[in-house]
Amino acid sequence: MIAAQNCVVAASSYGIGSCYIGDVVENCEKVRKRLHLPEGVMPAGMVVFGYPTDRQKQRVKPARSPLSGVVVENTYPTMDHEYRKKLFEPKAGQRSYEEWISMMCQRKHNAEFFVEMNRSILEYMKYYGVRQD
Numbered sequence: 281m282i283a284a285q286n287c288v289v290a291a292s293s294y295g296i297g298s299c300y301i302g303d304v305v306e307n308c309e310k311v312r313k314r315l316h317l318p319e320g321v322m323p324a325g326m327v328v329f330g331y332p333t334d335r336q337k338q339r340v341k342p343a344r345s346p347l348s349g350v351v352v353e354n355t356y357p358t359m360d361h362e363y364r365k366k367l368f369e370p371k372a373g374q375r376s377y378e379e380w381i382s383m384m385c386q387r388k389h390n391a392e393f394f395v396e397m398n399r400s401i402l403e404y405m406k407y408y409g410v411r412q413d
């Protein structure tokens with residue numbers, strides 16, 4: 281992931297855009313075959329590169345969470361309701377925080393790809409004796 285991030289930064293300096301693809305951990309059987317992965321090897325991530333279109337360059341970037349909520353020092357904070365609200369409220373835009381978080385939950389955690397992601401990672405982990413339940 282360190283190498284990937286170096287590539288992303290270097291590419292950006294040449295005007296080349298990138299996108300991390302965490303979805304590469306899904307469909308382990310197909311990915312293993314396509315990439316000739318030996319037993320015990322799991323892709324941690326994938327990055328794709330390309331020249332962004334003018335529309336992409338002009339895209340208004342989504343609101344970011346405050347840095348204080350993303351970078352923590354020494355100890356991990358207790359992520360209670362209030363903390364999470366402060367962290368994600370800027371992303372909710374016109375919606376209420378509750379509406380936004382429940383929409384994101386549907387789109388990510390409750391989505392089919394998430395079930396597949398969990399299944400696929402467990403399949404990779406079998407090699408290391410990780411329990412499947």
Ligand SMILES: Cc1cc2nc3c(=O)[nH]c(=O)nc-3n(C[C@H](O)[C@H](O)[C@H](O)COP(=O)(O)O)c2cc1C
Nearest residue numbers: 298299300301302303304325326340341342343344
């Ligand atoms: C660890 C990680 C994994 C990601 N995996 C995917 C992915 O599988 N598919 C995808 O379309 N984008 C993926 N992204 C890109 C995000 O969806 C998002 O577009 C990117 O982080 C830029 O954020 P922004 O749209 O808020 O500028 C990933 C980003 C990160 C950091």
